[in-house]
Amino acid sequence: MKSHTLLMPLDMHLHLRDGVMLETVAPLTSYSFSGAVVMPNLVPPITTKEAVMDYKKRIYAALGRVEEADDLLMADDFFEPYMTLFYQNYDRSFLEEVVDEIAAIKLYPAGITTNSEGGVSTFDLETMRATLEAMGDLKIPLCVHGETDGFVMDREAEFMSIYEMLASNFPKLKIIMEHITTQAAVEMLDKYPNLYATVTLHHLLMTLDDVAGGMLQPHLFCKPIAKRPEDREALLHVVLNAHPKVMFGSDSAPHPQHAKESCGCAAGVFTAPIALQVLCELFDAYGKLDNLQQFISDNAQSIYGICPEFKEVVLVESPFEVPEHYGNVVPMYAGETLAWSISDVE
Ligand code: DOR
Ligand code: ZN
Numbered sequence: 001m002k003s004h005t006l007l008m009p010l011d012m013h014l015h016l017r018d019g020v021m022l023e024t025v026a027p028l029t030s031y032s033f034s035g036a037v038v039m040p041n042l043v044p045p046i047t048t049k050e051a052v053m054d055y056k057k058r059i060y061a062a063l064g065r066v067e068e069a070d071d072l073l074m075a076d077d078f079f080e081p082y083m084t085l086f087y088q089n090y091d092r093s094f095l096e097e098v099v100d101e102i103a104a105i106k107l108y109p110a111g112i113t114t115n116s117e118g119g120v121s122t123f124d125l126e127t128m129r130a131t132l133e134a135m136g137d138l139k140i141p142l143c144v145h146g147e148t149d150g151f152v153m154d155r156e157a158e159f160m161s162i163y164e165m166l167a168s169n170f171p172k173l174k175i176i177m178e179h180i181t182t183q184a185a186v187e188m189l190d191k192y193p194n195l196y197a198t199v200t201l202h203h204l205l206m207t208l209d210d211v212a213g214g215m216l217q218p219h220l221f222c223k224p225i226a227k228r229p230e231d232r233e234a235l236l237h238v239v240l241n242a243h244p245k246v247m248f249g250s251d252s253a254p255h256p257q258h259a260k261e262s263c264g265c266a267a268g269v270f271t272a273p274i275a276l277q278v279l280c281e282l283f284d285a286y287g288k289l290d291n292l293q294q295f296i297s298d299n300a301q302s303i304y305g306i307c308p309e310f311k312e313v314v315l316v317e318s319p320f321e322v323p324e325h326y327g328n329v330v331p332m333y334a335g336e337t338l339a340w341s342i343s344d345v346e
Contacts, residue, residue, distance in 0.1 A: 002317040003343070004280055004289050008308045010300045011036040011275070013143070013178055013198045013249025015268065016059060016081070018042055024327035025254050026062040028273040030079035032345055034297070034308035037082045037143070037249065040106055041115040045086035049098045052083045056101075078309050084143065087120060089127060092134040103304060104141040104176070112147050112155075113223040114253070114267060119145075123162050125169060136172030141196075141304065143176045146185070147224055153208070156224050157184040167192035174303070179203065179251045181224045183234035189245050196303050198249025199239050201278055202269045202332060207232055218265040219330050222253065240283065242291035247300040250275050254329040261330075270331045274322055278333070280315045280340040314344040 011029060014036040016022050029036055038059065040046035046055055059081045082103035090105075108119035120128075135142060146163060147155035166175055177185055177197040189195055202222065207229050211220045220226070238246050252275070253268025260266055271278075276296070283292045301307065320341035322333045 002284070004284075004292070004315050004340075006276065006293060006296055006313045006315065008034040008301075008311050009276060009296045009313055010034060010248070010306075010308060011250045011252070011272075012176075012247045012300050012304070013037055013039065013200070013251045014272070015039045015041070015251070015253040016062075017254060018055075018058065020327070021254060021256075021329070022058060023062045024329065025252075025270075025272060026059055027064075028326060029252070030063050032276055032313050032342055033079065034311040035080035035082055035306070037084060037103055037304075040084045040086040041108065041113075043115055045115065045118055046084070047086050047088055047118075049094075049101060052085060052098065052101050056081055056083055078311060080306075080308055082304070082306070086118065087131075087142070088118070089131045090134075091130065092137075095131075095134045095138055095140065099138045099140060102140065103306070104143045105135060106143045106145070106178075108145045109147060109149070112145060112149065116145070123165070125165065129169075132166070132170045132173055136170050139174075139305070141174040141176055142166070143178050143198075145179075145223075146177050152225055153227065156180070156182045156227075160184050160188055163188055163195060164192070167195050170194075176303075179224060179249060180235065181227045182231045186234040186238055189238070189243070196245045196247070198247050198251075199235055200249060200251045200269075201271050201275050202226070202251075204232065204235055204239060204282060205278070218260045218262075219332060219334070220269055221260075221265050221267055222251070222269045223267040236286075239295055240286050240288045240291060242288075242294035242299070244294070244299055245303070246295065247303060248275075248279070248296050256328045257325070257330050258328075270326075270329050273326060273331055274320075274333055274338060276313060276315060276342060277320055277338045277340040280317075281338065284317075284340075312344075312346045313342060315340050316343040318343070
C-alpha cells in the first residue's frame, strides 16, 4: 500500500470560531496539524491583547488542555494556535506590548466577508503608515483578505494595485496574500520580495462551475469565490512545484448547516478534517508527492520564522469515508469516499 509521511503539518489560515463550534472543529485540526494561524474575525473581532490571550485559553480548553501558571498540562495532542489580531490602526506601543502573543495581524476590507464590518474602509497610506511601519520593524506579518467591492469575479485582480502599494511602500513588512484564487495574484508573487501567499485546498480543486455551473452547491460557496480554469491552473503550478513563497492555508470556515443551506448562504468551505488526505491524493495524481512537505510546512516555517514541535503524520492510499456531519457542520466531500486516509499520528 502506498504511504506518505508528513512532518509538522501547518495550516496557515484557519477559522476556529468560538463556543460549541470551537469545541467541534478545533480537535479536527489539532489531531493532524502541529499548528494553525487562527483568524480573528469573531464577533466582536479580536483587537486587544486580553482578547488574544482569552481566545487562546478557550482554544486550549476546547482541546482538553489546561493552562496553569503558564505551564501547559495534558499536552498529549500537541498543537500550537498561532494567534492573530484584527487589523486596525494600532500604535507602536500597543504593538510592542502584544508582539509576543501574536503571529500576524489580519486585514479585512470593511464588509467584504464574514464578520469584517470593522475592517479597513479606505486604503489611505498616510492613515496606515505608522501601524504598518511599526509592524515591519517588529516583524509582525500582515495577512490580507485581498478583495475590492467590485464585480465578484474581478475583486481579487482589482486588489493587486493595493498589494503593490503596500509592498512597495513598506519593504520591511511581510505581506501575505491570503487564499489567492487568480493568475493575477500568482504573477504578483515574484514581483515583490516581501509578498507571500496562502492557497486553500478548495481553490486548487474547483472552479466557479463546481459552485454554480449545475445545481447551486452551498457548501462550496466561499469568499473569494472560485474562479476560472486558467486561474486554478496557475495556482496548481506554484503549489505542486513547491514555490517557496506559497504556503497551505485551508481557510476552513465552518458554518452551521442551516446557515449554509438557506436563503442567504454563509461563505465558507469546511475542509479541516479532509485536507491532508485530499492534498496527498492531489499531489500524488500529479506525481509531486515529494513537494507536499514544503507546501504543508517547510515554507511556512521559513516565512513566519516558526519552529513547531515534532509531529509525524502517516497517510496511506486506503479509502476514507467522509462523515456527513461533524456536529452541525457539513464538510467538503460529505458522504464521499477519499482515496487516502490518515493511518498514524505521532
Ligand atoms: O469564505 C469565507 N469564509 N471567506 C472569508 O473570508 C471568511 C470566511 C468565514 O469567516 O466564514
Ligand atoms: Zn478566512
